[in-house]
């Protein structure tokens with residue numbers, strides 16, 4: 001598959017089949033992340049791979065709890081019986097790292113590599129920024145192996161979509177060209 005097709009067809013997927021991602025594809029996603037550029041080539045991104053359904057459901061519950069304390073804005077997501085946080089995806093990969101200046105950027109670059117590679121492998125994906133609502137919950141973070149002094153940067157879900165959202169058309173919003 002051409003890279004251009006991955007870039008134009010990748011979409012955030014919010015509905016997944018109940019089908020695990022094969023280990024060899026998990027390894028390919030991780031490799032795609034590892035190949036991303038990083039500041040001073042320090043390669044600071046660490047990956048926490050969660051395939052345990054109960055654990056993902058448990059984390060979803062923790063995020064919902066945090067959202068429900070924030071009032072109406074997140075009401076539906078917080079109260080729904082459905083998993084409107086991780087969308088019952090079979091695979092959650094957390095990109096974490098130290099609190100150094102560029103690590104957030106390094107994680108974001110790795111994340112996009114992984115989502116594009118995922119598309120090539122037939123996997124839908126979505127960046128779950130809402131998980132940041134539990135970024136101060138040390139007990140929960142420790143339970144999934146995020147060490148003291150580390151930050152959760154990019155939570156990503158992957159899995160086989162029940163259906164693919166249609167491709168979007170987008171144009172670069174050029175502010176200025178200097179020739």
Ligand SMILES: Cc1cc2nc3c(=O)[nH]c(=O)nc-3n(C[C@H](O)[C@H](O)[C@H](O)COP(=O)(O)O)c2cc1C
Pocket residue numbers: 010011012013014126127128129130131168
């Ligand atoms: C930093 C960031 C945080 C996001 N957080 C969430 C999220 O918590 N839940 C969700 O469903 N989608 C989340 N998304 C997905 C965006 O909503 C999505 O990328 C955007 O609507 C564009 O759609 P597309 O990815 O299909 O092109 C996030 C995306 C980014 C880049």
